[in-house]
Amino acid sequence: MPEPMLSLQKVNSGYGKFHILFDIDLEVPKGKITVVVGPNGAGKTTLLNTIFGLATIHSGKVIYKGRDITHVPAYKRAKMGMAYTLQLFNIFSTLTVKENLLLATYDIPEDEAKKRMEEVFQLFPRLKERLFQRAGTLSGGERQMLAIAISMLRKPELMLLDEPTAGLAPKLAKEVFEAIRHLGDQGYTIILAEQNAKGALEIGDEAVLIASGRIVARGKAQELLQDKDLSRKYLGLEV
Amino acid sequence: MAAIDIQSTFQALYYASLLSILSVGITLSYMTTKVFNFAHVRFAMVASYVAATIILLLAKAFNIHGDFAWHNMAGMQVRIPLPWWVYAVALISAFIVGGLVAVIQYYLVLRPLQKRGAGSMALMISTLGFDFILIAILFIYMTLPQIRRLTVKTVSLVGRVAFDSLRMDSLDIVISSGSVTIRGAVILAMIFALATIIGLYLLLTRTKLGVMMRSSIENPNLALVLGINVDRVFAITWFIAGAIAGLAGYLFIFATVYLTPVSPTTPSDQIIVSVFAGSIVGGINSVPGSIGGGFLIGLIEKFFVPLLSPVFGPGIVKYDKVFSMLAVALTLLFIPEGLASVNWKRVFRLGGAKGKES
Ligand SMILES: Nc1ncnc2c1ncn2[C@@H]1O[C@H](COP(=O)(O)OP(=O)(O)OP(=O)(O)O)[C@@H](O)[C@H]1O
Ligand SMILES: [Mg+2]
Numbered sequence: 001m002p003e004p005m006l007s008l009q010k011v012n013s014g015y016g017k018f019h020i021l022f023d024i025d026l027e028v029p030k031g032k033i034t035v036v037v038g039p040n041g042a043g044k045t046t047l048l049n050t051i052f053g054l055a056t057i058h059s060g061k062v063i064y065k066g067r068d069i070t071h072v073p074a075y076k077r078a079k080m081g082m083a084y085t086l087q088l089f090n091i092f093s094t095l096t097v098k099e100n101l102l103l104a105t106y107d108i109p110e111d112e113a114k115k116r117m118e119e120v121f122q123l124f125p126r127l128k129e130r131l132f133q134r135a136g137t138l139s140g141g142e143r144q145m146l147a148i149a150i151s152m153l154r155k156p157e158l159m160l161l162d163e164p165t166a167g168l169a170p171k172l173a174k175e176v177f178e179a180i181r182h183l184g185d186q187g188y189t190i191i192l193a194e195q196n197a198k199g200a201l202e203i204g205d206e207a208v209l210i211a212s213g214r215i216v217a218r219g220k221a222q223e224l225l226q227d228k229d230l231s232r233k234y235l236g237l238e239v
Numbered sequence: 240m241a242a243i244d245i246q247s248t249f250q251a252l253y254y255a256s257l258l259s260i261l262s263v264g265i266t267l268s269y270m271t272t273k274v275f276n277f278a279h280v281r282f283a284m285v286a287s288y289v290a291a292t293i294i295l296l297l298a299k300a301f302n303i304h305g306d307f308a309w310h311n312m313a314g315m316q317v318r319i320p321l322p323w324w325v326y327a328v329a330l331i332s333a334f335i336v337g338g339l340v341a342v343i344q345y346y347l348v349l350r351p352l353q354k355r356g357a358g359s360m361a362l363m364i365s366t367l368g369f370d371f372i373l374i375a376i377l378f379i380y381m382t383l384p385q386i387r388r389l390t391v392k393t394v395s396l397v398g399r400v401a402f403d404s405l406r407m408d409s410l411d412i413v414i415s416s417g418s419v420t421i422r423g424a425v426i427l428a429m430i431f432a433l434a435t436i437i438g439l440y441l442l443l444t445r446t447k448l449g450v451m452m453r454s455s456i457e458n459p460n461l462a463l464v465l466g467i468n469v470d471r472v473f474a475i476t477w478f479i480a481g482a483i484a485g486l487a488g489y490l491f492i493f494a495t496v497y498l499t500p501v502s503p504t505t506p507s508d509q510i511i512v513s514v515f516a517g518s519i520v521g522g523i524n525s526v527p528g529s530i531g532g533g534f535l536i537g538l539i540e541k542f543f544v545p546l547l548s549p550v551f552g553p554g555i556v557k558y559d560k561v562f563s564m565l566a567v568a569l570t571l572l573f574i575p576e577g578l579a580s581v582n583w584k585r586v587f588r589l590g591g592a593k594g595k596e597s
Binding site for chain 1: 356447450451452453457458460461462463464465466467468469
């Protein structure tokens with residue numbers, strides 16, 4: 001088996017004294033979409049925070065591209081090729097769309113940044129029309145597009161997405177999922193945490209199910225989607 | 240009206256400028272750490288002591304015995320007691336020292352406490368604690384034999400030296416024309432305030448660092464995720480806040496009769512309340528707001544309150560802070576986000592429209 005992009009070994013983590021995740025073992029394969037599903041408050045966001053260094057790791061190890069990054073601060077992980085679209089407050093609402101995009105590329109040479117922006121505009125043409133609008137005045141869908149665009153601009157080797165379809169109309173959610181699948185096909189390694197388990201599992205490759213801070217199931221995304229027991233018990237899906 | 244002559248107008252402008260450059264620092268540090276820094280004006284005091292010491296040392300080293308330089312310019316007499324470079328060196332050191340003390344507070348006190356999950360109350364008390372430490376250090380400093388000797392030796396130069404206080408106001412530049420005399424510190428205060436406004440505006444809107452500062456303030460987690468070292472950006476912000484306080488400290492040397500580490504008449508103890516008032520009235524989350532707020536509070540205390548003396552008697556000026564506090568109360572009641580949150584365009588448009596109707 002090829003070396004995974006990221007692996008977690010017996011990780012216990014949380015926020016300060018609070019212990020939220022228990023004994024997490026996880027391998028994220030390169031070039032695949034790994035979907036994290038689970039009920040509200042299960043610990044999906046905390047898992048992504050743990051991976052990016054925004055949570056407190058009590059014990060265990062996080063290995064990224066063969067390197068132990070357990071104690072590497074978040075901003076350095078960003079420089080190591082990770083990007084993260086946060087669940088909440090994932091854009092700078094007091095800045096313009098353009099300033100948001102510029103911040104995402106502030107550490108990248110200018111021509112390269114321009115090229116990447118054009119690529120992003122192809123996927124989300126609406127952002128180009130709203131460059132000088134304050135990001136806080138964008139519609140919900142446009143905000144999510146901007147948030148994903150910010151991550152994409154960083155051309156990450158590992159991209160974390162936390163509920164990118166939250167609050168979107170079904171049609172728009174479908175578009176966003178398609179965009180993510182498209183990224184996956186281009187070779188991005190993606191970890192996607194989603195409430196909308198069905199939509200996420202349909203486009204995912206691998207999947208883990210978290211409940212109460214523990215991984216309770218894992219496998220191919222399609223298999224998890226088919227598993228009636230799990231679906232009913234944790235995800236409220238009728239298959 | 241006797242209350243408004245040129246001299247006292249300039250005094251009021253000096254005070255208002257001083258408050259505005261101190262308020263902006265309170266606001267900058269509040270925006271990053273979400274804590275009201277009670278030690279902020281003491282940064283200025285520390286900077287004063289360092290700058291004053293440097294002036295004394297240079298005066299001693301270069302044997303400057305207060306041979307005052309005089310210039311006649313366009314009917315004005317300008318008295319410059321020290322070579323200009325002495326002022327420059329003192330100013331730069333005040334700026335740097337103010338910034339460094341702020342950074343020390345950020346890294347040694349606030350950051351560790353925040354990492355341990357301290358709430359805003361604990362952080363605020365810690366700033367008081369830091370203030371006490373600075374006071375103690377200043378006391379120790381002023382009673383060091385070397386410093387005592389330095390101040391006594393230069394007694395002829397600086398006018399008068401008490402055991403634990405400095406008097407250097409006689410070293411200020413003085414511009415006089417006819418019966419009007421204006422102090423250099425007064426003019427400098429206005430220049431500093433203007434430079435602070437322009438400098439911060441350019442920094443925040445035109446530079447990468449400025450955009451990083453604004454983004455880290457709005458959403459530290461997102462900034463981190465984009466690879467911005469938020470800790471360092473905040474530390475730089477604290478440096479800037481402290482350095483601007485250092486400018487105020489430089490002004491204290493010349494404008495205050497005595498510098499003392501702590502006393503009811505020491506600038507830092509006298510004006511911290513007004514500085515907080517400026518920051519709140521302007522809008523605690525707005526840099527331009529704090530500059531305007533500080534200036535407004537300064538004018539209220541030193542310009543409008545004296546105007547009331549014909550009505551209430553001259554004793555009213557002792558209660559100038561009451562009016563600042565009143566301004567704070569009114570602000571918090573009616574526009575809690577401060578003057579910066581008011582849609583001024585709309586206010587003026589409405590005002591204009593009404594004007595036309597009547
Ligand atoms: N900063 C924090 N301090 C303490 N507890 C927290 C903190 N953030 C989250 N939690 C707790 O951690 C648990 C897991 O939260 P998390 O955000 O990871 O859930 P989630 O699976 O992402 O839920 P959702 O689907 O609602 O986004 C919750 O019980 C939550 O209350
Ligand atoms: Mg979540």
